[in-house]
């Protein structure tokens with residue numbers, strides 16, 4: 001059985017919209033003069049390996065690599081992992097400005113890597129606000145292995161316009177991974193956000209700005225409802241609610257994490273991945289606690305969120321520390337057995 005990293009990205013600078021980081025000036029500097037900018041960071045600020053700025057510089061460097069360079073680095077640094085699920089990203093409809101490369105060209109780049117023999121599986125980012133969502137999916141159907149949802153970009157997972165996507169999921173045995181953590185620079189920036197939120201079937205969290213309001217789209221309550229309505233499809237709430245929600249869970253407070261774990265317990269087709277949550281000893285304690293809750297131990301999936309995880313650690317340390325902390329047996333369970341069940345392999 002293959003050991004699989006269920007959640008990775010090969011996002012390059014060509015795939016991000018103009019206002020991605022929220023700071024236009026910084027982003028344009030990075031876009032236009034990335035190398036001198038990173039060198040200046042490296043030279044001017046005497047930080048050690050673990051400093052935030054150093055990690056940030058590393059992330060900026062990653063953004064400026066090609067998909068192939070990123071994949072080679074990922075494979076080289078992921079000891080003991082056989083396959084990688086590449087989650088594509090379509091930022092063209094989030095109201096954050098222009099994206100240099102079309103989503104179709106991004107897809108073609110990743111498909112080429114697959115055809116060249118790289119051990120990858122491709123997750124198609126389905127955004128119902130993109131008029132090409134279904135046509136592109138059908139065009140490249142035979143290369144696709146699953147669906148990625150990024151609801152923070154302004155839609156609910158039970159959006160009627162996704163029905164055709166779910167029909168293709170049933171036809172092809174695809175599973176769905178949905179970003180499930182509250183606040184993020186990647187969110188819907190449009191002025192009509194309140195109108196879109198009216199489509200909610202549940203109560204809303206108050207928010208002062210788009211970033212806070214958009215969190216509603218990614219709330220696990222909506223994914224749970226979608227999984228309940230589509231019992232033939234497996235759904236994964238990515239990031240287990242995110243680090244902050246996991247910390248709330250550990251303090252016995254109401255949290256997205258609690259709702260996700262309850263849903264894993266209640267619904268056969270509901271899973272979660274631990275990507276980008278491994279940042280402290282406290283998180284490892286959480287994994288041990290969750291992995292040993294036997295009723296849901298088969299619902300936890302290994303994912304790294306490469307290269308976005310570089311904000312918290314060096315990737316090789318990320319994989320190796322996790323193996324050390326939870327033990328090889330549990331690592332293989334979440335990265336192989338559980339993943340195979342989730343992906344219906």
Ligand SMILES: [Zn+2]
Nearest residue numbers: 007009305308
């Ligand atoms: Zn991700």
